[in-house]
Amino acid sequence: MNSDLITGINDSQKLERKMHLKGKVKKTSKAGAIIDIGVEKPALLHVSQITSEKGQSILKVEDALKENQEIDVYIRNIRDDRIEVSMKKPLALEWREIEKDQVLKGKVVQIENFGVFVDIGAEKPGLVHISELTHSYVRNASDVVSIGDDIEVKVIDFNRRRKQIKLSMKALEPGLDEIDGVIVTPAKVSRRDRKERKSNKPVEKKSEDIQSDPEPTVMEIALREAMDKAGIANGNKSSKSRKTKNFSNEQEEILSRTLDHRN
Secondary structure, three states: OOOOEOOOOOOHHHOOOOOEEEEEEEEEEOOEEEEEOOOOOOEEEEHHHOEOOOOOEOOOHHHOOOOOOEEEEEEEEEOOOOEEEEOOOOOOOOHHHOOOOOEEEEEEEEEEOOEEEEEOOOOOOEEEEHHHOOOOOOOOHHHOOOOOOEEEEEEEEEEOOOOEEEEEOHHHOOOHHHHHHOOOOOOOOOHHHHHHHHHOOOOOOOHHHOOOOOOOOHHHHHHHHHHHHOOOOOOOOOOOHHHHHHOHHHHHHHHHHHHHHHO
16 A cells, blocks of 8 residues: 555545545544544544654653644554544554465565565564575575565565564575476386385385296106105206216106005
8 A cells, every 4th residue: 555645535435544644633632632634534543553753652642742733644444433543654564464475575674694684564574594595505695685685575484473474585486397388297106116215125026026936746746756765866957968868767667666656
């Protein structure tokens, strides 16, 4: 809302909060004063909203106001039964007007090692932490901004009770996936890979992935037993093929005797 002086308003329906008007003191009391602001009903000026010529708060109404005195006032509240005004210039941004993700313009007023303070028109400056200045690594906040710079910021968090406002410049910068229409899609990771990365251990293969030797048949088992009894090495893979042929007749005889014995 523009705080410049507004004249010519004679209807309370046209009044808006923070309007700057001229008023005339009609009556004073210990609680405050009644002010004529040119509309159909007078406005109330509470003692807590009265200031001296130097803009300081006062203790007694009579110390600052006299009847028929012309003063500058600002619309503070508009209610059904009354209009409230103040001699204190309102904040450009009040706490009830602050919202998360709100984009505002402000001025850098202070630079610290941990970030910068920005005047956004609120009761207190907001803080842009050094990590919220830009997407790139920042060693010193002064490398990015200077005192007096007009910047645009985004409200990322605020606390009315602690009077804290957290701001970000980085949130208004395009990310890597937004530059020149480039879309960065992260690589898909399988469940097995995620499990392996999480445990830092290789994932055991499923039983069906492991090829096992086929189960020996009854004939093969009998042959092996017969060969063991005859002193022939069962798993001697280094034997040459010609030696295997020389024992073929002997193996058949041993197998026959073994089977006859079992029967």
